[in-house]
Amino acid sequence: MNIMLPLLVILLSLLTVTTFANFNNGVDITWGGGRGKIAEGGELLTLSLDKVSGSGFQSKSEYLFGRIDMKIKLVPGNSAGTVTAYYLSSLGPTHDEIDFEFLGNVSGEPYTLHTNVFSQGKGNREQQFYLWFDPRMDFHNYTVVWNPQQILFYVDGTPIRVFKNNEAHGIPYPKAQPMKLYSSLWAAEDWATRGGLVKTDWSKAPFVAAYRGFSADSSPKGSWWSQSLDAAGAQKLKWVHDNYMIYDYCKDSRRAPPPECFL
Ligand SMILES: *[C@@H]1O[C@H](CO)[C@@H](O)[C@H](O)[C@H]1NC(C)=O
């Protein structure tokens, strides 16, 4: 019995907490009957949607805190009625979840980026944005930093949303349930585009979203572990909120805003 072996395994597992994942060993395509594909030796992943089915994948690993980066190129052309969901979730009735959802649109009209945070099964914390570029033209970098103090959402390194740990004020914060990364492309023409007014043009199917550059760092030694916004980051966040935010649950007069909106 080699007593060094367990030591080696422990060392290796410490070294591989930062993964710049080849899709072949980083994710599983979980549904879609062949509509999800990994190409270029694991560098590129595509999901497709047609009238019969969409498709989706999930990470092999789960994370309890981490920094997750992915480059995504959304469905080109007329993507009305399609939704590309990209999220971390622990699943189940009291799940924690951190959501990016991209709602398609007709050509020339802007995609809507929908975000949400669930803690212990409770969400209803939607914020929606337009982007300062057309996300169908090229790959852009979508990042979640989730550490014990806050959740930061970034697009190409620009912070678009911060959800703080306000447990001190009795507001549950995701911190105990590991989450996996999930993504899927699916049809939601009854609500996705202009609230369901614009339907999917199925003559344009299959619709395809593409992914590259998946990396996950869950080592508490990473700088993300204590990451927060500095003054320049706070200014960028304000720029996004002033110019690109189209919905904020804290400012919705039709709902009673939850307690964190008053902090
Ligand atoms: C994506 O953005 C994050 C910053 O939010 C950055 O740290 C990371 O290096 C970027 N990744 C790529 C592949 O550009």
Ligand SMILES: *[C@@H]1O[C@H](CO)[C@@H](O)[C@H](O)[C@H]1NC(C)=O
């Ligand atoms: C689609 O474009 C319309 C018109 O510009 C806009 O009102 C809407 O917010 C856009 N996004 C979605 C998902 O409907």
